[in-house]
Amino acid sequence: MKIATWNVNSLKVRLPHVLDWLAASQADVLALQETKLTDDQFPVQAFQDAGYRAAFAGQKTYNGVALVTRSEPVDVIADIPGLGDPDRRILGATVGDVRVLDLYVVNGQEVGSDRYAYKLGWLARVTEHVARELAIHPRLVVLGDFNIAPEDRDVHDPEAWREQILCSTPERDALQRLLALGLADAFRLFEQPEKSFSWWDYRAAAFRRNLGLRIDLILASPALRDRCTACVIDKAPRKLERPSDHAPVLATFDL
């Protein structure tokens, strides 16, 4: 079973890339972020024609998450008890016997800002929710755009980014509290090239110069970690015309 995540930065613009990538990767589950589509605009038919079902929680202009799946997603949730967030950033579903939680973590804008406080509070509520999900579903994948680079090796220039947004200690601590529930960063279960990143700013030719961060993660519960056989970042779509600023990340499970 192949499970992937991709922040597409507008599904309307990126739909051809997504369909091509599904055909090439043969992913069974693709978690999308920043679809920027209302639910009535979601391209259900295009995915159906490609052999996929979908669950989605969208809004106009910002945010929006979706799960594109080979088999029917069931027990879908788009919110967490007690969060009360109008942003569509969360989508949970059961696909086969795997529970999947797609997250578009708050960016946070700037350390110390209102949005930064919102990010840390949001992460704390999500962590509580993941603890509850883990108790119910041994096979749990939490994946998406975490907007946090876990360690300095996930940052092209750790000194320039020191205590900046996406890299600050409180953000990294919040991610560690999530991992401490028993989740494993699938990418780090395997040997990886140095300077592996999943996001590159559109500006300053950052992709060409590989000035990126690894902020798109696939986290696996213990039962799934034991069955994870590979995890890769696919930079190919980032090289296309009008790319997303993120690359897809794909994990393979022996299921």
Next chain:
DNA sequence: ATGGTGGCGCGGCCA
């Protein structure tokens, strides 16, 4: 160079 690019939607926000 306190900039730069991209999406949405048509001015300014967000990333």
